[in-house]
Amino acid sequence: xxxxxxxxxxxxxxxxxxxxxLIAVALTLLSGAVMFALLGLDPxxxxxxxxISPISDGWALQELAVKATPLILISVGLSLCYRSxxxxxxxxxxxxxxxxxxxxxxxxxxxxANGPWVFPAMMLAGMLGGAALAMIPAILxxxxxxxxxxxxxxxxxxxxxxxxxxxxxxxxxxxxFNFPQSVMFDKDAQVMRLMAxxxxxxxxxxxxxxxxxxxxxMARTLKGFEIRLVGAAPxxxxxxxxDEKRLTWTVFAxxxxxAGLAGIIEVSGTMGQLQPSVxxxxxxxxxxxxxxxxxxxxxxxxxxxxxxxxxxxxxxxxISLRLPLDVTRVFQGMLLFYVLACDAVLNYRITLVRTGGAxx
Amino acid sequence: xxxxxxxxxxxxxxxxxxxxxxNDHVDLSVAGREVxxxxxxxxxxxxxxxxxxxxxxxxxEGTLLWQGAPFSMRNPAEARQRGIGMVFQxxxxxxxxxxxxxxxxxxxxxxxxxxxxxxxxxxxxxYGLPLEPGREVWRLSVxxxxxxxxxxCLMQSPRLLILDEPTSVLTPQECEGLFAxxxxxxxxxxxxxxxxxxxxxxxRICESATILRHGKVVxxxxxxxxxxASLAEMMVGSKVAPxxxxxxxVAGEVRLAVNGLSLPSPDPHGPSLxxxxxxxRAGEVFGIAGVAGNGQxxxxxxxxxxxxxxxxxxxxxxxxxxxRLGINARRLMGGAFVPEERLGHATAxxxxxxxxxxxxxxxxxxxxxxxxIDRSATRAxxxxxxxxxxxxxxxxxxxxxxxxxxxxxxxxxxxxxxxxPRLLIVSxxxxxxxxGAASLIRQALIDLSRSGAAVLVISQDLDELFEIADRxxxxxxxxxxxxxxxxGLRRETVGLLMGGAGFxxxxxxxxx
Numbered sequence: 001x002x003x004x005x006x007x008x009x010x011x012x013x014x015x016x017x018x019x020x021x022l023i024a025v026a027l028t029l030l031s032g033a034v035m036f037a038l039l040g041l042d043p044x045x046x047x048x049x050x051x052i053s054p055i056s057d058g059w060a061l062q063e064l065a066v067k068a069t070p071l072i073l074i075s076v077g078l079s080l081c082y083r084s085x086x087x088x089x090x091x092x093x094x095x096x097x098x099x100x101x102x103x104x105x106x107x108x109x110x111x112x113a114n115g116p117w118v119f120p121a122m123m124l125a126g127m128l129g130g131a132a133l134a135m136i137p138a139i140l141x142x143x144x145x146x147x148x149x150x151x152x153x154x155x156x157x158x159x160x161x162x163x164x165x166x167x168x169x170x171x172x173x174x175x176x177f178n179f180p181q182s183v184m185f186d187k188d189a190q191v192m193r194l195m196a197x198x199x200x201x202x203x204x205x206x207x208x209x210x211x212x213x214x215x216x217x218m219a220r221t222l223k224g225f226e227i228r229l230v231g232a233a234p235x236x237x238x239x240x241x242x243d244e245k246r247l248t249w250t251v252f253a254x255x256x257x258x259a260g261l262a263g264i265i266e267v268s269g270t271m272g273q274l275q276p277s278v279x280x281x282x283x284x285x286x287x288x289x290x291x292x293x294x295x296x297x298x299x300x301x302x303x304x305x306x307x308x309x310x311x312x313x314x315x316x317x318x319i320s321l322r323l324p325l326d327v328t329r330v331f332q333g334m335l336l337f338y339v340l341a342c343d344a345v346l347n348y349r350i351t352l353v354r355t356g357g358a359x360x
Numbered sequence: 361x362x363x364x365x366x367x368x369x370x371x372x373x374x375x376x377x378x379x380x381x382x383n384d385h386v387d388l389s390v391a392g393r394e395v396x397x398x399x400x401x402x403x404x405x406x407x408x409x410x411x412x413x414x415x416x417x418x419x420x421e422g423t424l425l426w427q428g429a430p431f432s433m434r435n436p437a438e439a440r441q442r443g444i445g446m447v448f449q450x451x452x453x454x455x456x457x458x459x460x461x462x463x464x465x466x467x468x469x470x471x472x473x474x475x476x477x478x479x480x481x482x483x484x485x486x487y488g489l490p491l492e493p494g495r496e497v498w499r500l501s502v503x504x505x506x507x508x509x510x511x512x513c514l515m516q517s518p519r520l521l522i523l524d525e526p527t528s529v530l531t532p533q534e535c536e537g538l539f540a541x542x543x544x545x546x547x548x549x550x551x552x553x554x555x556x557x558x559x560x561x562x563x564r565i566c567e568s569a570t571i572l573r574h575g576k577v578v579x580x581x582x583x584x585x586x587x588x589a590s591l592a593e594m595m596v597g598s599k600v601a602p603x604x605x606x607x608x609x610v611a612g613e614v615r616l617a618v619n620g621l622s623l624p625s626p627d628p629h630g631p632s633l634x635x636x637x638x639x640x641r642a643g644e645v646f647g648i649a650g651v652a653g654n655g656q657x658x659x660x661x662x663x664x665x666x667x668x669x670x671x672x673x674x675x676x677x678x679x680x681x682x683x684r685l686g687i688n689a690r691r692l693m694g695g696a697f698v699p700e701e702r703l704g705h706a707t708a709x710x711x712x713x714x715x716x717x718x719x720x721x722x723x724x725x726x727x728x729x730x731x732x733i734d735r736s737a738t739r740a741x742x743x744x745x746x747x748x749x750x751x752x753x754x755x756x757x758x759x760x761x762x763x764x765x766x767x768x769x770x771x772x773x774x775x776x777x778x779x780x781p782r783l784l785i786v787s788x789x790x791x792x793x794x795x796g797a798a799s800l801i802r803q804a805l806i807d808l809s810r811s812g813a814a815v816l817v818i819s820q821d822l823d824e825l826f827e828i829a830d831r832x833x834x835x836x837x838x839x840x841x842x843x844x845x846x847x848g849l850r851r852e853t854v855g856l857l858m859g860g861a862g863f864x865x866x867x868x869x870x871x872x
Contacts, residue, residue, distance in 0.1 A: 222718075222728045229719060233708035238666050239699060240719035241688035 006348040016346045021292050021299075024338035025306065031334055041321060049320055050313035050331070060312065062198040066270060067311045070095070070262035070279075071304035072207040074286035076214045077255030079295040083218075084231040086248050090137065090152030091259040092283025093159035094130035098260025099267040100163055101129025103274045106189035107171055107182055118188040122264050130260020131253045133159060138252035142245040148252075156283070164276045171274060182274040191269035203265035207301075210258065214297035227251065259283060280311065281329075288336040307332065365428030367392045367551050368413065368444075368520055373422035375408050382408040384575040385422070390520065395542060395552045397562040397583060399595055400572035401794050406555050407449075409572070410522050413553070414446045415439035445513030446522040451505050453497045455629055460493035463512045484511050487541050498629040502651055503534040510541065521545060522553045527561060528820070529652050532855030539565050557595065558823075559588040573597055596795045612642030615783050615814035617676040621669055621683075623662050631655040631838040633662060638833060638840060640783070640814045645805060647829030648818040648840070651858055655838040656818050657700070660787045663816070664697040665690045677783060688723035694782030698773055698789060700818075702765065706772045709761035713753075714738040716760050717745070717775055724779060741775075749774030750800065766797030773801050777808050784808060787818040802828050822854060836860050 032050070033043035054060050074091045081088040102122040109118050133155055140146040168180040176183070191201040218224035230237040230247050237244060267278050289307050293299030314328030344350075366389040375383040383405045390396045400406045411417040413424070415433030423430050426442060433439045436446075453462050460477035467476065477493040484491040489507045497505060506526060513521055527535045542552055542565060556562050562569060562583050569583045571594045579594045621636040633655055640646050650656060661667035662675070669675055669683030676682060677693045687697065697720075699705045707716040718727050718738050727737050742757055749770040753763055760768060769790070776784060789805065790798035806828055809815040818835075819825050825832050826846060834841040834857035841857050856862060 220733055221731050222722060222733060223731065225715065225718060225722075225733060229708055229711070229715075232710055233704055235701070235705045236708040236716075236719060239664075239687065239697070239705055241665075241686055241691075241723060243686075 003352070005351045006344065007351070009347055009349055017294055020342040020346050021294070021303070021339055024292070024335060024342045027338045027342075028331065028335045031338075032331060035327075035330070039323075046317065046321060046323075049317050051309055053316050054309045054312035059198065062195070062200040063312055064305065064308050065200050065204045068304045068308035069203045069207045070266050070282040071286050071289050071307055072301055073203075073210060073262035073265075074255075074259045074283060075289035075293060075300040075304055076210055076297050077251075077258035078286055078290040079293065079297065079300055080214070080218075080227055081251045081255045082231075082290055083295050084227045084247055084251050085234070086138070086141075086251050087149045088134060088137070088152050088252060088255050089149050089287065090134070090154075090156050090283070091255065091286055092279060092281065093152070093156035094133050094256040094259035095263035095266070095279050095283045096156075096159040096163050097133040097256075098126035098130040098263030099274065099278045100159070100166065100263075101132075101260065102126030102264030103171075103182060103185075103267055106185040106268065107274075109189065110183050110186060114186065114188050116188060118186070119191065119268065122189060122268060123261060126260040126264030127257035128260070130258070130263065131256040134252040134256025134259070135249065138249050142248050160277075163274065163278065167274050167276050173273075180276050184273050185268055189268060190272060191265055199270065201265070201269040203262075203269055206261075206265070211297045211301045218297060259286075285311075285332055288332055288339070292335065292339050307335075310335075364392070365425070366390060367394075367427060369425040369428075370409070370413065371423045371425065373409065373412060373424070374420045375405075375412060375417065376420045381575050383412075383419070386572070386575070386577050388570050388577070390551050390553055392519070392551050393546055393549055394568060395546055395554055395566045397566035397569035398553060398555045398572065399557065399559075399562060399569050399583075399591065401557060401595055404572040404595075405575040406572055407524060408575075410446065410524060410553065410555060413439075413520075414444060414522060440516055440518075443517070443519035444522065445516060445518035445520070447506065447509045447513060447524065447526060449524045449526075449528065451509055453505055453508060455498040456496065458494050458496055459491055459500075459508055462497060462508060463493075463515065466512050467515070479515055480511060483515050487511070487514060487544055488537070489541055502529040502653055503531070503537075506530070506538075514545070518550055520551045520553060522555070524555045525557075526554075527556065527558060531651055531858040532822075532851055533859050535561065559583075559591045559595075562591070563588060571595055592795075611644055612812065612814075614639050615642050615678060616640040616663070616785075616816065617679075618663070619674055619676075621662060621674040623658060623667065623669060625655070625658050625838075626661075626667070630658065633658050634838045636662075636838075636840045638843065640816055642782070642812050642814050643809055644830045645809045645815045645817060645828050646843070647825035647832035647846070648816065648835055649822055649825050649832055649854055649858060650818075650820065650835035652820050654835050656787060656820075656835060658838065659835065659840075660697075660699060660785065660818060663785050664695075664699070691720075691724050696776035696779055696781030696784045698776055698784070698786035700787040700791065702768050702772060703761060707760040707768065710759055712757045712759055713742045713746075713763075713771060714757050716771075717741050720775060721779065742771075745771055745774040745778055748778060749804070764794075765792050766794040769793050769801060770797050773804060777804055781808075781813055783814050783816075785816045785818075788820065789817060790819075790821070790824060798824075822851060826851070834858055836863050839863055 029047060033047060036043040036046040054064055074095065078088060078091055102125045105118065105122045105125045136155060137148040137151040140151050141148040167182055171182045173181055173183045191203055194200045194202065226242045226247060229240060230242060230244055234244060262282065263278065267274060271278065285307055289300055289303045292306065293303035310328050310331045314325055317323045317327060318325055368390050370386060370388040372385045372387060373383050374385055386409055388409065398406050408417065412419050415436045415438055424432065460473050460480055463480055464471060464473045464476040480491065480493050489511055491504065491507055491511060506529065526538060530538060546552060554566055563586065566583050569581055570577055571579045573595065583591060618636055618638045621633055623633040625632050631654055636659065648656065662669055665685055665687040672681035672684040674683045677690060677695060680693065682690055682693060703709045708719065714735065718733060722728050725741060727734055739757060745751065751767050751771045751774065753767060763771065773789060789801050802824065805815050805817065817825065817829060829846050831843045831845055833843045834854060836857065841862065
């Protein structure tokens with residue numbers, strides 16, 4: 001019998017943490033080239049469509065910012081959770097719930113005399129919605145010791161089905177020719193566009209401000225220290241007088257609120273209405289972003305841009321190479337796989353142990 | 361006729377772990393029917409050496425000889441086939457299984473539990489190691505668990521029995537029982553390799569000794585011909601001064617009063633605290649003796665505030681009810697705490713010393729201003745602790761896990777003492793610490809008490825308590841004995857209490 005044994009390297013140098021995601025990206029590109037070759041395409045041309053065209057002109061860059069914004073917002077929140085050993089897998093649902101809560105404000109004020117307060121109110125409602133959904137797994141975890149991975153994941157489907165029901169039922173646009181969608185939001189209920197001729201909107205600067213605040217919080221404040229300590233050494237955190245349960249609530253609430261904020265910005269910024277599906281999987285992709293970004297807010301910003309490229313590249317490839325959109329998922333999956341694999345190989349010594357028949 | 365070759369012999373054994381030379385050309389030779397001591401401080405390389413003799417580790421260089429013939433072992437199963445048995449310091453038993461089931465699991469053959477159980481009863485009778493095969497392990501005391509491990513080895517009729525620090529978990533009376541067993545084992549023709557750093561017992565039961573220091577053999581001797589002081593000198597490499605200790609003249613006011621403290625253990629098999637009471641006065645060092653696992657962890661958690669008491673009044677600090685206050689509130693009342701576990705509890709292993717200073721001091725020291733961490737303040741505090749407590753380290757602010765046990769412990773104790781606490785509660789202050797650091801730490805505890813603080817020391821090391829405590833009490837199955845004055849106290853008295861004699865009958869009953 002042969003057994004695989006992983007032993008932690010204590011001498012792993014710090015630069016490895018930075019090099020590992022770069023190696024992962026390189027391996028993903030390499031595997032992508034092989035995949036394209038097997039599909040009978042010119043690998044270089046295909047990779048060009050995937051990874052170069054999204055950053056080749058001004059319009060594409062704006063589109064990139066629009067796609068990266070929700071990934072940044074969600075992944076920053078998730079990195080706080082993961083740092084403190086709270087495994088929130090349900091950001092997709094919190095994103096949807098944010099869209100529902102924020103969308104409700106837009107629909108309720110539709111056609112009425114309203115003002116510039118509507119969009120801030122939508123953002124607030126969206127954050128509240130995301131946080132409320134995220135608090136369910138947090139409370140179940142701290143009160144009843146229920147595994148938060150399962151509950152947060154399952155609540156994704158609850159949120160998605162709720163949205164589906166709303167836009168087909170009570171919130172359907174009466175003048176919408178029976179399409180399952182809500183009314184178009186009023187002008188006051190839409191995110192401010194930053195450029196007259198582009199799609200980039202106020203969400204991007206908001207995301208960058210969130211990154212800066214989170215980076216300062218993690219590096220300089222006692223709260224950030226608490227998050228890091230609870231995750232790295234829970235018993236030492238208790239000795240330091242930090243309340244693990246309250247922290248679980250805090251990080252779930254923050255990450256839910258950020259996912260909800262991303263949801264309402266996405267809905268009001270790029271769609272202008274609620275539809276049965278409001279996300280191409282941002283909440284799940286953000287998990288990859290958080291790990292690729294080393295659970296560090298600034299790292300998340302960079303990683304979100306990388307993942308946003310795969311989204312846009314996937315759309316471009318669909319048009320010019322006639323590849324199915326699922327190839328994007330394949331790329332994202334490979335990327336996560338290689339990030340985790342590189343971390344394992346660089347941080348652990350892997351040995352094959354042959355166990356003889358006589359061994360106990 | 362040539363003299364018989366030694367039973368087992370190690371020649372120029374080298375074991376490297378990365379850059380660390382754990383064993384540096386070590387020679388060892390144990391004759392048949394000999395009780396041989398392997399002496400050395402923590403970290404001297406004793407455990408590494410015996411793990412190679414038991415097939416758990418492979419030597420980097422050097423040869424092993426069995427009755428004069430070279431051999432090698434790939435795993436412990438081969439060692440057991442050859443007749444080598446080992447009793448570890450940390451037992452590998454399944455709490456939920458019975459004694460017989462545990463032994464059956466460990467035997468390499470495929471014997472049914474019923475025959476194992478019969479043989480076990482036979483062997484345990486023959487060697488005077490009473491055990492009930494059908495009892496679940498979690499019901500047993502530490503001493504009884506050790507008996508399982510010994511019987512398990514004896515059932516394979518070993519030629520060599522290796523014991524790693526066997527008495528560190530036993531009461532003095534249980535130690536006597538162990539020594540009697542070893543006599544019988546020896547009479548049966550088995551050799552014993554006895555690892556210890558307790559000099560008195562080595563002098564009593566061993567007829568030869570090999571002394572290790574920093575991975576090298578620094579001497580071998582007949583311990584019966586040596587004094588404890590001369591053995592200690594060989595072990596440590598210099599003379600070790602006992603802590604300077606003036607008799608306590610006047611006890612001050614009560615700093616910590618515990619009254620009727622009962623608390624269930626968070627561990628389902630752990631001992632609950634039951635009606636614990638004690639009064640700790642300013643100026644004194646108060647010791648809590650006891651065999652491991654009798655409620656020490658629970659007591660520390662209750663006193664530190666990591667676990668809250670059921671009623672506020674059961675714990676009073678300077679007269680104020682503190683039972684429902686968290687650890688930081690108690691720190692603000694002048695309390696300071698040093699837990700047993702250095703890595704993972706007292707410190708986060710991957711965090712720098714400055715962050716670890718912040719962890720225990722963020723409420724009391726001015727490390728945080730308006731929510732922001734003042735890094736220059738935490739670094740300056742590390743420098744201060746390092747200087748005052750002679751913490752040796754490489755870079756200015758290294759990660760906690762890179763320090764040696766002794767240096768990290770000096771940092772942890774220093775970080776608390778330099779805050780000038782009025783009350784210090786410390787668990788196992790010198791466990792696994794080198795002799796130099798241990799004596800520095802003990803002196804610091806005494807000095808702190810003489811400056812007017814109250815110091816509570818929870819320790820399994822009776823020698824340590826007799827050295828530094830003014831009074832002591834014994835914890836047994838979650839109950840605390842009445843306090844005893846150390847002056848004129850006999851070790852046997854404490855030993856009997858550690859074994860449960862003198863406690864209320866229900867305590868002992870529930871234990872049995």
